[in-house]
Amino acid sequence: MSTDAAFLERGLSSAEVAQRKASNLNRAQPPQTSRSYKQIVRQNLLTFLNLTLAIIGAVLISMGLYRDAFFATGLVIINALVGIIQEVIAKRRLDQIALLNRATATVVRDGVEAQIDPAEIVEGDLLRIGPGDQVLVDGSVVGGARMNLDESLLTGESDLIPKVAGDPVYSGSFCVSGSGAYVAEKVGADSLAGTITAGARTYNLVLTPLQHTTNVIIRLLLVVAGLYLAMVLIGAAIWDYPAQDTVIASAVVVGIVPTGLFLMITITYSMAAVRLAGKNALIQQVNAIESLSYVDIFCMDKTGTLTANKLNLTEILPIDGDEAHVRKLVGDGIASMTNLNKTAEAIATACPGSAGRVIDEVPFSSDRKWSAISFEAGASGGTFAMGAPEMLRPLLQGGDDLPAPEGWADQGLRILLVAHADEVGSLHGDDDVPALPNTMTPLAWLGFSDELRPNSQQTLQQFRDAGITLKIISGDNPDTVAALARQAGFKGNLVEISGVELAGMSESDFRQAAIEGTIFGRITPEQK
Helix, strand or coil: CCCCHHHHHHCECHHHHHHHHHCCCCCCCCCCCCCCHHHHHHHHHCCHHHHHHHHHHHHHHHCCCHHHHHHHHHHHHHHHHHHHHHHHHHHHHHHHCCCCCCCCEEEEECCEEEEECHHHCCCCCEEEECCCCECCCEEEEEEEEEEEEECHHHHCCCCEEEEECCCEECCCCEEEEEEEEEEEEECHHHCHHHHHHHHHHCCCCCCCHHHHHHHHHHHHHHHHHHHHHHHHHHHHHHHCCCHHHHHHHHHHHHCCCCHHHHHHHHHHHHHHHHHHHCCCCCCCCCCHHHHHCCCCEEEECCCCCCEEEEEEEEEEEECCCCHHHHHHHHHHHHHHCCCCCHHHHHHHHHCCCCCCEEEEEECCCCCCCEEEEEEECHHHCEEEEEECHHHHHHHCCCCCCCCCCCCCHHHCCEEEEEEEECCCCCCECCCCCECCCCCCEEEEEEEEEEEECCCHHHHHHHHHHCCCEEEEECCCCHHHHHHHHHHCCCCCCCCEEEHHHHHCCCHHHHHHHHHHCCEEECCCCCCC
16 A cells, blocks of 8 residues: 555545455454354253253153153253353353444545544555544554554553554554554454454353263263163063063163252352352353362462552662752653653652653653653753663663662662753654664662552462462562562562563573563563
């Protein structure tokens, strides 16, 4: 698709749109759930257990044992009803799962902007977005646009992602600041959001170990019962046993199959499903209850899971100048930024400042792990950057040999390095990749405390009591994460592994590290 100036002004023509629709290039309808109500009913009725019970019921009816037959067929009905009701509820909820809100799309066609339904978007369409708008299909940024997107629905990371010409954008993300245009490349089920939604709706029939074992036992008992029943019937025919005695003997043989076992399993699953439903848990299959009992490793994030994500700036250690100078520069730099995350908000609270005229800005990125701003604000202007020490030190003069403050990580403090340069200017290279001036020097260390979530120790102890191994995967420094983990009740030797170490490992070493490690820090979204 051409992205020259003419296309950026005109977009697709009506004829091109019609041609793409005829070629089925507007697959923007959300995918349907994998099963209909008819399929749910059929798959719950025609199970091995239900068919077994139905056969036993038919045999009992043929022998005139109507009360026992009613009990067996009653179990069929109970089994089917429990499964159908539970899975219909799950189906309805799954059908409501959507990463995309049903919003209108701003598309450029024949040189005119128009609002259309997302289902009308075709591959190659030129779409415009601004602050608050949602990216509705996957595509690539075109033109001279520069904007910041929130991709947290897709990646779980709340940090803003800057986008410029040539960068990919994904459905399900939102434009927070800036504006621009992008060309639709993947729509509907082909988009990232469509793929994730379809995966969440996918129905997979997986039998649990208990169901496997029960099925094997029932099959064996059916074989034994069939052999004995054949022997009884043959014996009755040879020796002309009374019909009543034959029926009684046959009923005893059929009783080898434990029909009550099915009822017990069904009731157990049902009661557990009701309890979990009360805690807003979605159960797609009732046997998923049993699967929970086999979980032996639980991986969690730190921010928002182990901690309450309430950061406070508690420590400032100047490297160049005094603390008052650092507070003034840091405060003015944060006040000038257009995009503030939790860390920046904590700094703004502790170090109030005055906003200056912004020359250029690089928002924080989970991959890059640093942010920067070039601004003019009187004596405190210049270029200001802050980020993870491991990522920022190599970009600074004298940064490689700069040790982090001793003891901060052991206290569970989140550590950031602040750097400064007097000159102002662009923070992007010729290829528009974020870059810092080569005159940047370390300015100060900042230490942030993070509050543990209430009852976190009690919750984690319940996992340990259940024999579940706990691991933490975080974007913060491994030492800091380990210190917070110990405060939360983690005990023993915590094996710390950084994302930098993982990136250099072979696949076999990576697997071994994943098994042996306890604390994984400085992890990128892709590594998560």
